[in-house]
Amino acid sequence: MTIQVKCFATLASHLPENSDEFPIEQGDTVRSVAQRLGIGEEELHLIFINNARADLDSELSNGDRLGLFPAVGGG
Amino acid sequence: MPEVPATAPRIIEALWERAQPDEMPGGPAPMLSCADVSEVAERFGLSGWQVEAAALSEGMVPRRYSRSMNAVTPAQQATILSTRVALVGLGGLGGTLLDQLARTGFGRIHAVDGDVFEESNLNRQALSTMKTVGTPKAETAVARCAEINPSVEIETTNAFLDRDQFAAFLQDADIAVDALGGLRHRLALQEAAAEAGIPLVTGALAGWTGYVGTVMPGQIGPASIMGTDNSAEQTLGCPAPTVSLVASIMAAEVVALATDRPASLSGNILVIDLDSGSFEKVSL
Numbered sequence: 001m002t003i004q005v006k007c008f009a010t011l012a013s014h015l016p017e018n019s020d021e022f023p024i025e026q027g028d029t030v031r032s033v034a035q036r037l038g039i040g041e042e043e044l045h046l047i048f049i050n051n052a053r054a055d056l057d058s059e060l061s062n063g064d065r066l067g068l069f070p071a072v073g074g075g
Numbered sequence: 076m077p078e079v080p081a082t083a084p085r086i087i088e089a090l091w092e093r094a095q096p097d098e099m100p101g102g103p104a105p106m107l108s109c110a111d112v113s114e115v116a117e118r119f120g121l122s123g124w125q126v127e128a129a130a131l132s133e134g135m136v137p138r139r140y141s142r143s144m145n146a147v148t149p150a151q152q153a154t155i156l157s158t159r160v161a162l163v164g165l166g167g168l169g170g171t172l173l174d175q176l177a178r179t180g181f182g183r184i185h186a187v188d189g190d191v192f193e194e195s196n197l198n199r200q201a202l203s204t205m206k207t208v209g210t211p212k213a214e215t216a217v218a219r220c221a222e223i224n225p226s227v228e229i230e231t232t233n234a235f236l237d238r239d240q241f242a243a244f245l246q247d248a249d250i251a252v253d254a255l256g257g258l259r260h261r262l263a264l265q266e267a268a269a270e271a272g273i274p275l276v277t278g279a280l281a282g283w284t285g286y287v288g289t290v291m292p293g294q295i296g297p298a299s300i301m302g303t304d305n306s307a308e309q310t311l312g313c314p315a316p317t318v319s320l321v322a323s324i325m326a327a328e329v330v331a332l333a334t335d336r337p338a339s340l341s342g343n344i345l346v347i348d349l350d351s352g353s354f355e356k357v358s359l
Contacts, residue, residue, distance in 0.1 A: 006348075006351075006353075008284045008346065008348060009281045009282055009284040009307040009311055010281070010307040010310060010311060012350070045300050045301050045302060046286075046297075046300055046301070046344065046346070046357070048346075048355075048357040051355060051356060051357050051358065052357065052358050053300075053357060053358065053359050067346065067355065067357070069284075069286075069346065070281075070306070070307050071258060071301050071302050071304065071305070071306040071307060072279050072280065072281040072284060072285070072286065072301065072306050072307045072308065073255075073256070073257050073258030073259075073261060073279045073281075073301060073306040073308060074167075074256060074257070074279055074280050074281045074306065074307075074308025074311075074312075074313040075164055075166055075167050075168040075169070075254055075255055075256040075257070075278075075279055075280070075313070075318075
């Protein structure tokens with residue numbers, strides 16, 4: 001199973017090389033994937049899976065697109 | 076709907092005396108110059124937006140809006156002219172928004188910012204120029220708005236508002252716009268707009284990443300999830316292309332709300348990444 005991962009703004013440095021085919025296992029959640037990417041939970045503000053808001057406990061499925069977005073407030 | 080003064084028949088008569096036929100997409104239309112509008116407004120003691128709304132209701136077209144006419148119908152333009160917008164922030168997003176809202180013809184804009192233009196604003200803030208560095212943003216906004224569209228009634232407040240003051244600021248507005256810099260006060264503004272029962276259009280950015288959302292009263296909005304602490308722009312900065320793009324999408328949402336078209340971002344957040352050229356609409 002693989003997912004597509006996108007890391008935005010300051011999280012871009014955590015983007016893995018295999019971001020388009022990032023391997024996951026049955027039962028993997030946003031939390032476990034973020035941990036593998038070295039992203040602290042406190043850095044995650046907007047999490048989305050396939051265009052819907054998700055949270056740290058959301059489970060991931062094969063082919064999902066995961067977006068990880070930090071606090072952004074510039075104007 | 077536009078507020079029609081008691082002198083309406085005499086105003087209409089004065090406008091018809093001045094209107095000249097000119098080409099429009101649907102054929103020739105009676106058109107009014109900016110000078111026509113100013114003269115009639117002055118003669119009857121009205122604001123330009125009131126005169127323009129009256130003209131549109133009679134089938135006349137103020138020339139300054141003539142190139143919007145396939146995208147904004149005359150009836151929609153009249154509605155925009157009578158819409159009151161509360162704009163919080165006159166920096167990067169706010170400066171571009173003010174420019175676009177004034178050109179689009181929002182008749183009454185109340186804007187607030189307590190800041191003074193600095194050299195570090197010049198990379199992105201549309202109202203900052205070599206001439207305006209050192210000048211209060213609120214003061215510059217009034218002058219710029221008058222240069223662009225004197226039909227707009229603009230009022231500015233040279234202050235930084237806190238949670239308690241947002242309610243009073245939004246009191247007479249139809250639409251609230253969050254063009255704040257930083258996250259600190261955004262949630263308070265979102266909550267104040269909800270309490271006032273009006274929609275809020277919000278947007279923010281850091282580097283080549285940004286987002287825009289429209290929050291109807293009672294909906295969850297970006298400020299509910301972004302927190303109020305330090306955010307990514309403090310390291311990634313705010314470059315002009317991202318600022319202008321985010322502000323433009325916000326302005327399009329304000330136009331949609333004013334004209335009762337579906338606000339495509341209501342209950343959603345549009346996530347923009349100019350590094351990868353991606354736009355993703357995410358439901359909140």
